[in-house]
Amino acid sequence: MGQTRRDLLKVGGLGLGAAALSGLGLQAEARTMSVVPKADRPLDLLILGGTGFTGPFQVRYALARGHRVTIFNRGNKSLDWPGPVEELVGDRNEGNLSALEGRRWDVCIDNPTTLPFWVRDAGRVLENQVDHYVFTSTLSVYASNADPGADESAALLEYQGEDRMAETMKSVRANMALYGPLKAESEREVARWFPGRHTIVRPTLIVGPGDATDRFTYWPVRLARGGQVLAPGDGKDPVQLIDARDLAEWTVRMAEAQAGGAYNAAGPDYRLTFDAMLHGIRAVTGVAAELNWAPAEFLAERGINPWSDMPVWIPSEGEYAGFASRSNRKAIDAGLAFRPFADTVEATLAWFRDQPDDRRSQLRAGLTPEREAEALEALRAASS
Known part of the structure; x- marks a missing residue:
C-alpha cells in the first residue's frame, strides 16, 4: 500500500514545520514532563540500570507520574534528577546485588540485561521482593526475519553453546551472533523466576537524543551537511x-x-520507507541535499555494508524480507504511541550539536565523507 498524504505529513513533520521545532531538546523535554498526568496509583519502582540510553527518560517520566524511584547500577555515571531518586550500587557482572536484599518494590524494570545469569541472579534476590518484572529485550530474539508482519508468536532463537550461564559481555562482543540467542534465553529465565507476572518488551532500533551508537544519528547529521548524499537501495525498503x-x-x-x-x-x-525517512529528515533540516540512490549490488561490490556503513538499512529480501516489518499491533493496542518523526529528528540533532567537539568529530556509524565521496564518484561513472 502506498503512503497517504497523512503519512507524509507525519514523516516530515510538515504540518508543524521545521521552524516550529527549532531548539527542541532535553530542556524542552523537561518542560513537557511538567504537564505529564499523574498515575492512578504511585508505585515503588526499581529500575535496573537507569543511567543508560532509555533509563534517564524512564526515571524522569516515572517521577512526573508520581512514582517513587530506585535505580541500581555500578554507580559510574552521576545524573541530576528533577526529584528524589534512591541510587543503589552493585555490579551484576560480579553477582553483587546485595544492595537489593531485604527490600520491596511493586515493579522492577530490567533495562540492560543481555546475559541469562544476570536475570538468574536478579531472580534469586527479587523473586519475593517485587510483584511484577518488566524485561527490555529486542526484536533480535526471533529465529527468522523472513516473514513480513510476523507477530510476537513467532519462534525465538535457541542458544547453541555449551553453557548459557557462562556467557559474558566479553564473549558477546567477540561474537555478536550470540546477542539474539542470549536475549532469548534471558527472556526464558525471566519466565522461570517470575511466572505469570512479567512483561517482555522487544524494541526495534532505538533512536533519538542520547544514542551513543549514531546508527540513526548519522542520517540527520549527514543531511544537515547538505550536498550530494549517498543513499542505499531504491528507497522502497x-x-x-x-x-x-x-x-x-x-x-x-x-x-x-x-x-x-x-x-x-x-x-x-x-x-515508513527509507525514501520517506530521508525526505522527512531533509524537511526538518531545511538544507539542500540531493539523494543518490545506489543499488544494493553496487554497494556490496564496494564493501559498503548494510546497517553499519548504511545505518538503519537492510535490503528487504530473502531471509530479511520481514526484518523491518514486524507487527506492532499488540503494543499499539496496549497504549504504545509515537511522537512526530520530525520531533525525533530535531531532538537528535539538537542533542548531537550539544556534544563536545571530539564526540562530534567522528560519527560512530555510517560512511566517512571520504568513502562517501569515492562511492558517489563511482556511482556517477557507472551511470554514465
Missing part, C-alpha cells in the same frame, strides 16, 4: 525504529498496568 522517549514512557505505563506477555515495541504506526 521499509524502516522500523522507536524514539527512546516513546519507549521509556510506554515501558513505565506498562509497569503501571502490570500487563503480561511479550510486545514488539516497533514504530511508527504507519508504513
Whole structure:
C-alpha cells in the first residue's frame, strides 16, 4: 500500500514545520514532563540500570507520574534528577546485588540485561521482593526475519553453546551472533523466576537524543551537511525504529498496568520507507541535499555494508524480507504511541550539536565523507 498524504505529513513533520521545532531538546523535554498526568496509583519502582540510553527518560517520566524511584547500577555515571531518586550500587557482572536484599518494590524494570545469569541472579534476590518484572529485550530474539508482519508468536532463537550461564559481555562482543540467542534465553529465565507476572518488551532500533551508537544519528547529521548524499537501495525498503522517549514512557505505563506477555515495541504506526525517512529528515533540516540512490549490488561490490556503513538499512529480501516489518499491533493496542518523526529528528540533532567537539568529530556509524565521496564518484561513472 502506498503512503497517504497523512503519512507524509507525519514523516516530515510538515504540518508543524521545521521552524516550529527549532531548539527542541532535553530542556524542552523537561518542560513537557511538567504537564505529564499523574498515575492512578504511585508505585515503588526499581529500575535496573537507569543511567543508560532509555533509563534517564524512564526515571524522569516515572517521577512526573508520581512514582517513587530506585535505580541500581555500578554507580559510574552521576545524573541530576528533577526529584528524589534512591541510587543503589552493585555490579551484576560480579553477582553483587546485595544492595537489593531485604527490600520491596511493586515493579522492577530490567533495562540492560543481555546475559541469562544476570536475570538468574536478579531472580534469586527479587523473586519475593517485587510483584511484577518488566524485561527490555529486542526484536533480535526471533529465529527468522523472513516473514513480513510476523507477530510476537513467532519462534525465538535457541542458544547453541555449551553453557548459557557462562556467557559474558566479553564473549558477546567477540561474537555478536550470540546477542539474539542470549536475549532469548534471558527472556526464558525471566519466565522461570517470575511466572505469570512479567512483561517482555522487544524494541526495534532505538533512536533519538542520547544514542551513543549514531546508527540513526548519522542520517540527520549527514543531511544537515547538505550536498550530494549517498543513499542505499531504491528507497522502497521499509524502516522500523522507536524514539527512546516513546519507549521509556510506554515501558513505565506498562509497569503501571502490570500487563503480561511479550510486545514488539516497533514504530511508527504507519508504513515508513527509507525514501520517506530521508525526505522527512531533509524537511526538518531545511538544507539542500540531493539523494543518490545506489543499488544494493553496487554497494556490496564496494564493501559498503548494510546497517553499519548504511545505518538503519537492510535490503528487504530473502531471509530479511520481514526484518523491518514486524507487527506492532499488540503494543499499539496496549497504549504504545509515537511522537512526530520530525520531533525525533530535531531532538537528535539538537542533542548531537550539544556534544563536545571530539564526540562530534567522528560519527560512530555510517560512511566517512571520504568513502562517501569515492562511492558517489563511482556511482556517477557507472551511470554514465
